[in-house]
Amino acid sequence: MPPKQMKGVAKPKNTMATLKRIFSYMKEFKLQLTIVIIGILISAGASVAGTYLLKPVIDGYISPLIGQKHPDLSKFAGILFVMIAIYLCGALAAWVFSRMMLNISTKTLYKIRVDMFTKMESLPIRYFDTHTHGEIMSRYTNDADTIREMLTNSVTQFISSAITVTGVFIMMIKISWQLTLICIAVLAAVLYLIKVIGGKSGMFFKEQQKEIGKVNGYIEEMIEGQKVVKVFCHEEEAKSGFEKCNEELRQAATSANTFANILMPVMNNLSYLHYAITAIAGGIIAVNGILSLGGVVTFLQYTRQFAQPITQISQQFNAVLNALAGAERIFNLIDEEPETDDGYVTLVNAEKNEKGELTETDHHTGVWAWKHPHHDGTLTYTEVRGRVTFDDVVFGYVPEKTVLNGITLYAKPGQKIAFVGSTGAGKTTITNLINRFYDVPDGKIRYDEININKIKKADLRRSQSIVLQDTHLFTGSIKDNIRYGNLLATDEEIISAAKLANADTFIKHLPNGYDTVITGDGGNLSQGQRQLLAIARAAVADPPVLILDEATSSIDTRTESLIEKGMDRLMNGRTVFVIAHRLSTVRNSHAIMVLENGKIIERGSHDDLIKEHGRYFQLYTGMFELS
């Protein structure tokens, strides 16, 4: 297996490309985004203008009137109305842009999630072999959340902060270039501090992430093994083991958060320092008459206003880096190669006329045909019968290690073929190749004489039903779960499939019968009951080929013998591949293949093999272990 991807706050590798890609998701919101930007402009402009107006208001409308007995306040009121209008526009714009951005961000996130899921569904099984569930899940949760956070908060704050800073800066220059020089010096100091503190905190956050990984790993292992812990009275050891890694996490987390917490007061007080220096300088300038009193007052307001957005930007900085790293992980998944499918032979409903010729129809007839278009433009139809041949198949999940070493076999339509052998012998691998969960070179596996690589994957899989060792059910009613095999199945068909699998009895005993909702992978059903449902699900699909991979391993032998008749009926007329540990399950197969180290070492019927006194005989008489 390739090395698992490291979790944690990885720095984004390709910032610009990732940003571009996030914004490409927002293409369709061009108009709304324009409105957002205009809104931010207005809102930021209003706050700058509002402050700027203070100076002319004081200098031009208040100061001249000082000391008058009956001042004419109408002009003063007039300028105030202008201020009110500006402020109202600002507040309204603030609401419009944040509301609109919320719309855009939730929709964008929806699109990203759906893209991610759609891609995930199309990925080859190999991908799931090499990535843990937790790793994939965290893209839907953590990573997606950081992007949303960035879109709703950081982006607008960034833009509005940038606008405010620029606006304030221009205003400052307009009022006094001398005082602005101080501001530039302070800004340089601020940027330096952000770099130092940000760098330190990034380092500590990485450390923290590593410790979180360790603690979470410990928690998962111990809680999942909780029952074993209890049986062995191992509680105290578990507690003290946890204490150790918990304390390590605390230390790392404290350093990381200290730096994050310090950023704010540092920025804040730097702005006070700035304020004080500006006040002294401004005072001197004002006393010397270079700048008006109102000018100094306004400039000092601006110094406060200048500090705020910079503090905000610096606080958003980490969030943005995190979001970009998250986005990169998401895009990595979206960029994965999907399952390749060059197949062009499709599965169609067919009708057979008296001469035995097949014609395509659009309704269900029970007869299926492979529709095979040829290079010369002609079409041929081959009836789906379930003949499967393997011709010297060599396969490995990784190039270094072959699992199957030259498997040759054939299954005639309607035959039951069983695979027997120890874990790792390659039984499941063979069935994984028949439905192309994994691909083999051309021409090695043929289905009704057609190279399976030519058959469209969806159609190939539709022609087979598989019951896996670990039965997985979905949240939904029992009925929905059985219907999974055939979405068009009627209730009657579902019930008869359940009866076939002997599941009808226990289903009827459930509180709501077939409408009982099962949750969390069917946790409230026993393993055996779940297997019965999986068999019913396969039965309702009614395919020509059936694969049973340890399908009855959790069903006790008595129940198994009860469902035997149903199983026989299910297998009747189909090509069936059976993998079973329990030899009683495979006894009546047409052919039994004994696998060892990826090779078929014995093949034949039960009686033949028993007579042969080989490995099968040893297995059957309990002289050899299967594990």
Added chain:
Amino acid sequence: MIKKIASCIGEYKKYTILTPVIIIGEVLMEILIPFVMAQIINVGIKGSGGVQYIVKMGLLMILMATFSLICGTLAGKYAAVAGMGLAKNLRQKLFDKVQDFSFKNVDKFSTASLVTRLTTDVTNTQNAFMMIIRTAVRAPMMMIGATIMALVTNAQLSVIFFIAIPVLGIALWLIGSHAHPRFQKMLKKYDAMNASVQENLIAIRVVKAFVREKYENEKFEASADDVRKAQLYAEKIVVLNNPIMQLVMYACITSIVWFGGQLIIGQSMDVGQLSSFISYVTQILMSLMMISFIFIMCVISRASFARIAEVLGETPDIEDGPDKDAVLKDGSIVFENVSFSYHDTADTYILSDINLEISSGETIGIIGGTGSSKTSLVQLIPRLYDTTAGNVIAGGHNVKDYTLEHLRNEVAMVLQNNVLFSGTIKDNLRWGNKNATDEEITEACKAAQAHDFIMSFPKGYDTDLGQGGVNVSGGQKQRLCIARALLKKPKIIILDDSTSAVDTATDSKIRQAFREQLSDTTTIIIAQRVSSVCDADKIIVLDDGRINGIGTHEQLLESNEIYREVYQSQQKGSDE
């Protein structure tokens, strides 16, 4: 709920208190600085103070800012210490609590949800807590301080505050209280979406085998859209926060300029005071904003608090018995009219009227179909669950009398879904007995038929198993689990379908070893295969939670229909 969480602050109480105390220093400076500012303008620029006065006051301001910086930095550090300390204590308490849980408690929460509570929920709480101790004092202090300063500066103008604060307060409160249920709804949708992703990850082979990718995509689109809508619905209230805040602030500023302007004209106020007054408005409203932010944060984290408190508040329903010194004197077991159900409220029992007597040293087999409660029956012996009615007596005392440690040290159980932990084979075996010598370990492994395959690994007993014991096959894992249980040298050992992946020959070797080496130990074997139990002293046939028959293999073949059926279903092949 809050109390329970607060009690976990523990040794970090000092920092929890220190943080807001130090912040007071910072806030004081923040309030006084605008006052100094006004002095600079009034006395320094307009009045007679001159440049000298301005420099003096400016230096004072720098001093104040430096003091404020020191306070702020220290507070930031202490907040981190307190917050992370709380998180550590919470995690530890939760973990410890879960260790004390009975099986029933664990079942109630499910392992997945316990893991989330220990991870995500603790992180949420820690962040909220840090936020609270940093702002809970700061914001009100700031508000009070700024209000006092405003009153001192100009009492008349302060009337504006007393109108603005309640207006903003009510608005923010309305937003917060409306947002809460909406956020909760959103979190639920979120959970549902995550569950569907998880389900697809686990069952990807089923999805692909049945070609249901499109169907699953549509399902996911629907649930992702639900999340989107719920999020929009919840957050569209929160986005009102900022505009409303701005509106109130702007209203205050214009009113101050209007009324303050007139006061200036009437010469009862000066320009400097007006400017510092505006600073105070900003400070007051900002602190209100902060309070509302804490409020929203608490609303969002409330679900996490509740989930943590729920675990902490859970009482383990199985606790040590009263008799601290009692130990099992032998391996005898008696069931007296035992009935059992997993849920106290259920009206049907899973086990009913079980009466059973097992002498010390006997080997007992239990056979029964899927769902016949075989596992439930044996779980009552080491008190993994308690009986709903009736008594289980082991080694001479009611199992409820012993301390759990005494009981479980003598009753070893190999679970059906067994788990090995990361670490070496030896580490795992030592779970049975910390102080086991190498000889004892080898001996146990030989009895469990595990020694040979362990020795076939290049590193032998020091082979690393990896998480969940992934490096061994199913049958090997089962044998390691048996060896681990044997190391306890118990008086009673229970094998719950523990050899299902072991071949029949090895299975019989294990049983032979048990007979020879553990003749004093009561052995209970649950099995699917008749061959695993046929040589037991007694075989119990369970059907639908009741004892259907007890006897030896021969007796049952004769008298018990179920047993005969099971036997025949497994014998078909070999008879021919």
